[in-house]
Amino acid sequence: MIPRTLFDHEHEEFRNTVRRFLTEECAPFHEQWEEDRRVPREIWRRAGELGMLNAVTPEAYGGLGLDHRFSMICLEEIARLNLSGLNGFNVHDICAGYFINFGTEEQKLQWLPKMASGEVIAAVAMTEPNTGSDLQAVKTRAVLDGDEYVINGAKTFISNGTNCDVVVVVAKTGNSGKGSRDISLILVEADRVGLSKSKPLKKVGLHAQDTTMLFFEDCRVPKENVLGGVEGQGFYQLMKELAWERLSIGILGVAGSQAVLDLTIEYTRERTVFGKPIIDFQNSRFKLADLKTEIALGQTYVDRCMELCLEHTLSPEAAAAAKLWCTELYSRAVDQCVQLHGGNGYMLEYPVARHYLDNRVNRIYGGANDIMRELVARSL
CATH class of the missing domain: 1.10.540.10 (Acyl-CoA dehydrogenase/oxidase, N-terminal domain)
Structure with missing residues (x-):
């Protein structure tokens, strides 16, 4: 390769x-x-x-x-x-x-x-119980009262939510009705009165990554806590960082695919069926060869996206494509590798089973993959 x-x-x-x-x-x-x-x-x-x-x-x-x-x-x-x-x-x-x-x-x-x-551990609070990928539809609101913002609302699926010391909160600060111009990012210290955290959420996978809900009830912060000092810039700030966020998920996707392939090659060399290693069956070798090829192609694309990132020319569409392809690849790789492990692939003592639990959410967070398709489609 x-x-x-x-x-x-x-x-x-x-x-x-x-x-x-x-x-x-x-x-x-x-x-x-x-x-x-x-x-x-x-x-x-x-x-x-x-x-x-x-x-x-x-x-x-x-x-x-x-x-x-x-x-x-x-x-x-x-x-x-x-x-x-x-x-x-x-x-x-x-x-x-x-x-x-x-x-x-x-x-x-x-x-x-x-x-x-x-x-200090940081978190970003975007998603709300009734608002997912459409950030312009957030309901959390920060109202200026003298020299302070008063924040009310709820956020969910907050990574680092339990441990965090500061939260970058996506909130509406305007009433223009023009969506993006009403959004600001506000920094909220985790010990502020009016901010509370749920118990860690019970997820299908990613059990060690603390994830909570955050609740804001008349939570007051100084107006100086608006990121950048000027309100109404939040949507622009989010969009500028989303390309790297989505590329980073693509990186995790292709690296996870490679990891689960390596585990499975090792397993199929050691495990025997009908008197010979699983990898000696043509069906097994061809499935592994297909995965190796797809991963190599995904890695080449991700590396090229990283080069563009270093040049500050990575487009949102290219990053969306990286996230879309590599997370879909990860799911395909895990499913195929669990099959090659047989019953052991369903046992948590085998690493491939933990990949099975943990990988699925990659196609959801950072923008669901159907949203990634929409972003790519806009460039058609």
């Missing part, structure tokens, strides 16, 4: 550090984190020490000042071991992008250094 050319020696050294940390300090404890429904805060701080959180944050704000290839490496290594509880790192990274690109100087200095170190 075509060799990858994205990474140099510095990137691979970083990958080795990340892989060692995940293998030694995370993988042995992930099952316990699934029972606890969250990742311990000390793991966040340790990841911050290693530069895994907000690698793209400028050095002036406590980061490493690197590019998204380092974020990509973290995503790939997390997917390789299916440490789905650490997917919250990606949400944290996306929140940092909001601060870096749109925050006031005061907001950057207040939050970015602590986010880079893992002392």
Whole structure:
């Protein structure tokens, strides 16, 4: 297959550090984190020490000042071991992008250094109980009362919702009726009076990634907490970061596909049926060969999207296509690999079964895949 050319020696050294940390300090404890429904805060701080959180944050704000290839490496290594509880790192990274690109100087200095170190965990509150991919239809409202916004509403499916210290809240601040112009992003500290969190939601998979509902009841924050200091810019700010968010999900999708393929090749070499390894049957080899080919094609596309991302020319349509293709591929790969595992593929002691539980939501979050099709279709 075509060799990858994205990474140099510095990137691979970083990958080795990340892989060692995940293998030694995370993988042995992930099952316990699934029972606890969250990742311990000390793991966040340790990841911050290693530069895994907000690698793209400028050095002036406590980061490493690197590019998204380092974020990509973290995503790939997390997917390789299916440490789905650490997917919250990606949400944290996306929140940092909001601060870096749109925050006031005061907001950057207040939050970015602590986010880079893992002392502060960030979440973004978009989805509402009755509002999914249509962000312009949010009901949560922030009304200016003197020098404070009063926020009322509810948000659901909030990744990092339990652990978070600051929430980037999508809220309506205007009444123009023009949709996007009425949306603002407002920073809400998690200890604010009027903000409450549900218990961790019981999900089909991603059990270690804490996910909650957030409730705002007359929650007051200073008007200076509007991201960027100017209201009505929220929809634009969200759209500017969505390309990276969707590409990052595509990265997880293709890396997860590769991981489950590797597991299955190893399993079919060791498991025998009718006196010979499963991989020696032509049917098995052809199925694995098809997956290997599809994954190689997906990886090549994702790598090209990353090159465009580094050049700041990645289009929303290209990112949507990456998210669409790679998450659909992940589901196909997992389904095929569970079949090749036979009954063992349905047992949670086998990693392929955990992939089966965890992968499905990739086709939903970050914008449901049918919305991705709509975005791609607009370019026809």
